[in-house]
Amino acid sequence: MPEGDNVWQAATRMHAALAGKRLAQTDFRVPSFATLDLAGWTILDVVSRGKHLLHRLSPPEDADPSAGSAPLSIHSHLKMEGSWQVYGAGERWRKPAHTARVVLRTEDGTSAVGFSLGVLEVIPTAEEQTVVGHLGPDLLGADWNPALAEANLRAQPDRPIGLALLDQRNLAGIGNIYRNEVCFLARVHPATPVSEVRDLTGLVAMAQRLLEVNRNRGSRNTTGGFGPRGNSWVYGRAGQPCRRCHTRIQHGVLGEGGVSERDIYFCPRCQPPPQH
Template identity: 75%
Template sequence: MPEGDNVYQAARRMQAALGGKRLAASDFRVPAFATLDLAGWTVLEVVSRGKHLLHRLAPPAPDGGPSPSPEGRLSIHSHLSMEGSWQVYGAGERWRKPAHTARAALRAEDGTSAVGFSLGVLEVIPTAEEGSVVGHLGPDLLGPDWDAARAEANLRAEPERAVGLALLDQRNLAGIGNIYRCEVCFLGRVHPATPVGRVPDLPGIVAMAKRLLEANKARPRNTVGGFGPRNSTWVYGRAGQPCLRCRTRIEHATLAEPTPGTGPLLGETRERDIWFCPSCQPLL
């Protein structure tokens, strides 16, 4: 699943490709927006919010440029979920993914395109109503609203919850996925199943998450800090391999958590994969 650094990079690529440009065509391949035509609209900016992406657009003014008024502006809200991606193409360049997986295509007047494939969420909303889709998120680890104290307070609000589950809850802090969850717990010498209230240095865990995402937001991810492409993680995906710190075999397990009461089945649980070193990360 793409994590905060991946989504941040995607936003930067699309901002560089489409920012400030007027669209020549748009194509939304979801029923709710299949007839929406944004030709003539200008892409003001593309930003990330945790794992969410927002393309903000302004309608055309009478002179053909973007309307200076914030009224009437729209945002394309998307979430990559497990397999989604946005890709940028030059004029006339062939898509690198199957066309039937495309959910949205935006083409600028210079021929540059951005295409969203296998998106988990795709909707177009008034920009003024972005809070309805991202307002529930906690402070963004890579955003201007980052607030370490608020993220820590959010985590501490449920002291009996496993820290490995609390870190994945985007309402606490936005941008951590399973890879960073496992890596941060290892670096903090905390078992992912440890209750938040028993974590010895929760501020340190939050600071480490921030440090890792910042370090990787402009480069290919490498959470071990230079061991090379074959060892790009400390524990994630390395079950049965020796710990890079103490040589104990890395273990794989799952953490179970009830789904929210609004889910399809009340009482249903979901399991999250975890990787950890039993020696470096004893369960407290």
């Protein structure tokens, strides 16, 4: 399940492998861009914005200006199952070929392949704000602003904190795993209204800190210990003892009006449900 740290890692990995290189071949396996050929274009950089990825490209030097060859960005979103992988020349893909949605191959044979992408489109770089401008401050980005993130959350005081944290318009990068782990560490039940969270400032700081410490890890760990199977406090641990108080971890779902319900995990003792 990709979250902000996974997307940051993917962008960093691809930037290191592709930036400054010219494309020898592109293969877009989605109907809208199936005929698009960006051979000769140069990858300037690869960046993440919350859970979104942007490959920024410049046109060939000999491109015809009348053809409208302005810089382009390949915009993708991993959604629930997507991933980007980098391969050396002749290296065998580690995922089924039929799940590939785009292949970018540089002149030295390096390839970046996007598998099972939830969103894939090519837009003018000047119009990136149309696809990421709605996002709140990025927990792993240069624009991170904890005060703005907190103000965004407080703007809907009656909304459950567990839903507000997943709303990328408030702060960008938190997915369901971090949502559950942050709520546990803050001793807050996910259904608690934002206005009733005693230390929202601390909760926001903790969320950023968790993503920060995990962005360079090969395997996500929010606990800092408990051995190879102790990588989470509550997420995915329904029925197991709380690592703090040994009460059984409970599982439920949380959504708005039955829409977009997502799994929640919590300790009923450390995170008592709201009483109303």
